Amino acid sequence: MNAKQSMLAILMVTVSLFVVEGALSAVGGKVLEFPADGRAAGEFPDVWIHGSKSAMDNDDPAVQVHRYNDHTFILRENKAINYEGAFMYLFFGNDVALLVDQGSTSSPALFPLRKVVDDLIDSWGREFGRTDIRLIVANSHLHGDHYAAWNQFVDRPNTVMVGLTHEEMMAFWGFEAYPDERIEFDLGGREFVVTGTPGHQASEIALYDKWTDLLYTGDMFYRGRLYLEDWEAWAASIKRLRALADDYPVAHLVNNHIEMTRKPGVDYPIGTTWQPDEPPMQMTMSMLDQAVRATADISAPGIYTFDDFLIYNEVPWAYTTDP
């Protein structure tokens, strides 16, 4: 084989590979790219479905599905079904999806979360040429208003159930020094940073999505009453989130509830099933900075009011009769 023949043969191999790649991507699903550089855009709804005056007459869907962008879905439980109106998140990577939280209602008849998620996975799979998509069922933290429909997924094929104990959560994400660690989590090419954020609940995590620059803060920071069972842990978690935001660009902070009105410092009463004057769910870095400043100012249990959130710091709500 002379030099010319060799070069020609090498070029033929290269061209053949490009042809095969092109043919495969035309026929099947091509590999989705989730570059960490830049920021994948997305949109929030102008207003979320926010319940109704009469829960009995409510005909909104049990689960509101909002497509933030092609591979990111934000779901909300109908407030008429449960006043928590909890948000849930479905993130897609190549051939794998991550469901964070499962709402406040167990009954599939009232709250068919499994069907909604299955339909979303099917339609997403058709759109992007995917047929075998694994689902990871995870939780932001271990409070019952966020795992009630967990059971709907236990018999789902091709599904990983992270588990509902602290130890199972830590093992799945790979924490060895919770909460300070930052875990790099690869969701089918879509990179997340996971860190511990206890304070509201002792197993809580936050997720940062490098592709969208969304920072998901669960129940530890949202527009509402921040119920803190451990002030020191929460203060450290808020600072940990701030440090994360120093190292990674943040587009929005997203979370689990809306309990505030649009009037600064005014929340809806607990148990409200109609919130016609809801502010957006997403929050800004200036709000996070305000929470960081609050950690320096607050030293005693009590209720502290801020424009966009209320801090319920270790407010005693029960004690034992045990002698």
Add this chain to the structure above:
Amino acid sequence: MGLWCFMKGVFYIAGLLLLPAAFPAHGHLLNMTEMHLQGAQDGSAILEVRIDLGQSLMTPEAYWQAALANGRKEQKQHLEHAILALTDGLSVVADDRRANLTLRDWRLEAVSPEAIRNPLTPQMATLRFDVNLRSAAKVEVSLTEKLQVPWPCLLRVDIPGVDLPVSRLLTDDVRSSRAVAMVSGADTGNAPTLAQLASSFQSVVPAITWVAVGFQHIIPRGLDHIVFLLGLFFLSLRFSTLLWQVSCFTLAHSLTLGMATFGLVQVPAAIVEPLIAASIIYVAVDNLYSERLARWRMMVVTVFGLLHGLGFASALGHVRVPEDTFLLSLAMFNLGVELGQLTVLACAFLVVGWLRRWSAYQVRVAQPASVTIAGVGLYWLVKRLAF
């Protein structure tokens, strides 16, 4: 008794004083039931039930009366119906035999009758039962149809000698935990999750896990490194030729892997990755025109080894290396990489080694293989530069 009455009075007055703060303190629905079955090595277990009794098995008033009762004996009398409902309605089946529940102790949270009446300020009772599991291999916990509790009911099972607990969620529709293995290896029909297996494995031999991670960075994830090694392989089937090349390559990539991991050298992936592709083209094209190992090829292979080490470091950067065992983990990762390389070369020998004495080996095997490797390298080079 006097002290108890005094304490009760203090609790009551304190409860009233704290009432305004107590009501709004937790607005999330958190009066769901929780159960915890803690198995012991001797085959016994404790079942702890945390339940909002005043919202389920008792009226709020009856629960408040129980909380105010004089002493444990009287308190137990107030709780009698609830205890009976639980011991009847909670089924713990150990190896197909239902185990008896014997009340061990209890604790009642109670701020005020108003707080008990409000499900948003859950006043939880914690009751613990002794359960004799008789060292059963599997256990199933369920709630009978007549037992209504605030749903859902989260069950945690701690198995003696096993790091990870098992969690199950019981609901009004799904009232059984299904079988939970209480000894490792018991057949329950429920396969453990991959995460559980990995975690158990890691806790036993953490270093071996890093060997596995290193190995995976060659097989299956390090396709470009595999192709480069095959490029080295197809120069000559002489063992010494391959040994020299692989040794230089290994020493070089170990050096840069270590340096990059410690932050002593940093080269962007946008530069390293195309150069790795170029290195593949180089060794393959060189195979077409060289019959023996030239000294300068050794030098070039060493330089390419330095490049590939940076590539490994970049890949390792995506994995969290524990700080307390950093050096050991790094060494084990590198060992895994070497094992991966040796596996690739062993496979290559198995596939074409037996043709080494064939006179047409160079023309019919080595040259086409090298052309293919160079073509693949060019494909990667174009992709890494252009896309």
